[in-house]
Amino acid sequence: MHFPYSRLRRWPDVEADNLQAHDATDLLLVERALSLGVDGREIAVIGDEYGAITLALTDAGVDGIHVHQDLATGRRALARNADDLNLSGFSSHELDATLLDGARLVLLQLPKALAELEEIADAVARWAAPDVVLVAGGRVKHMTIAQNEVLGRSFAQVQAQRAERKSRLIIASEPRPVPAGPPFPVAAQHDGLTLVAHGGAFAGAKLDIGTRVLLEVLGLDGSQLSMDASDRARIAPETGAPTDPCCAVNDGEPSPTPIVVDLGCGTGALAASYALVHPEARLIATDRSAAAVASARATVAANGVADRVTVMHDDAGSALADAGADVVLLNPPFHLGSSVHTGAATRLFEAAARILRPGGELFTVFNSSLGYRAELTRLVGVTEQLERTPKFTVTRSVRR
Structure with a gap:
């Protein structure tokens, strides 16, 4: 042959x-x-x-x-x-x-x-x-x-x-004989957030440390998730947490229904957390992995926000309209299969630039050693560092 x-x-x-x-x-x-x-x-x-x-x-x-x-x-x-x-x-x-x-x-x-x-x-x-x-x-x-x-x-x-x-x-x-139910998906609790994961989903039902850092910077971590909506609204002005980042950069009037995209959503931790803290927003979570998509759908259902979060199996947001999103949340991979390659992150940066409206915001967390800030500025717009830990950096890019 x-x-x-x-x-x-x-x-x-x-x-x-x-x-x-x-x-x-x-x-x-x-x-x-x-x-x-x-x-x-x-x-x-x-x-x-x-x-x-x-x-x-x-x-x-x-x-x-x-x-x-x-x-x-x-x-x-x-x-x-x-x-x-x-x-x-x-x-x-x-x-x-x-x-x-x-x-x-x-x-x-x-x-x-x-x-x-x-x-x-x-x-x-x-x-x-x-x-x-x-x-x-x-x-x-x-x-x-x-x-x-x-x-x-x-x-x-x-x-x-x-x-x-x-x-x-x-x-x-x-x-061998199989148990009555399959071993996956599995679920775990994280300070007010339930994560559900199939076997092929990155980090499983754990909250990976990069995502955790981004949640903390955006005020979407456990301290916010454990409160009800009225308590979150009451303390937001005092803490200065970016509880509605999309509206802070609008050149015109704030959108009554902010469109927020979790690009490369994994198990849906970012999308579910944002939806819990921002009941006024509409979320779109997209990932190229079918296991991740199945996990994210189960996660948003477990957290009671499935009516406001649409989960899509898609490649780099290719099914999303140009200039339609107010905010993009991104924790990009740095592997392609078994190869270390930054090309996957670049494709997601390009996708974020395409789907964000002018003035929209991209919040990215990445391994500090990768130094993506210059590339984000080139592909998306002016980029500032919001947080840097010994391992991770969080940036905010404003779509030009």
Whole structure:
């Protein structure tokens, strides 16, 4: 089989000379699947970042594959690559029974987070065929014994294969009986805020320290969340907390219904906290991760603000109108998969500049070592530092 892997694109994800749309693990998974000769309608593919596994199998005549990709960018890349190569014969699904019902072979690009792997392994054992075989692969440098242990909770047989081309496959079979309910989502309380998380959501049900710093700067931390609305309104003038930052920078009259966007929302901590403190605002929370979106929807529901927060599975706010937001809240990632790359943050800065109205505000928290202030000024507008801790910096950018 000769599949043109070099023609695959990462678009709309970040593209660079050191970032590719396939790796050796994809090739090993494809080769193993073809050697087993399983009917395509009995194959599920999970974590196929840009379509390399799905499209190589489809090109080889394997028809009817079910695919789950967590990232919106991956789903769009798969669709675009399929169009470019004139390939079809697969269907996309969420991580649920529709993906795995009747599956006898599951191909998995191992995720970074053990919690995500646990949720996937449980889903396969729960919904796939009783004789299902899970073939999981990854780059050797990113693999750990803990991944085998997680797989062992859902499968009686877990066998690591010999490494090839700096990648390795793990074969899991004989699914164990599953508990009555799945292990995810999980929930945790944080000073008046309930966070709900699926396995693939960053930081899980914990409140990551960067988000915590931004919440404190915006007056959205536990001291505010534990109060009722009348108490928050009473003390706001005394503390000077920016309880309605969007209205402070309007050139014209304040908007009666401020539009606030949590860009890259994760589990929805920023959106839910803002909605709790600002009942007058309308929130839009968007993330490219399906696990994050499911988590954020559960979080806003758990905090009783689902009627004022819309959660969207989208790439860098691409579905949002230009110049329609009063405020954007942002805690950008600095990784692309397993690669350290600031391109993801740059895309979000550009997105914030597009969706903010002139005079609108972007509040960003980032690792202080990254020094994003100059880039924020260039892409968005005048940027000031609001807070700096030994690890994190919070800035306020006003859209020019």
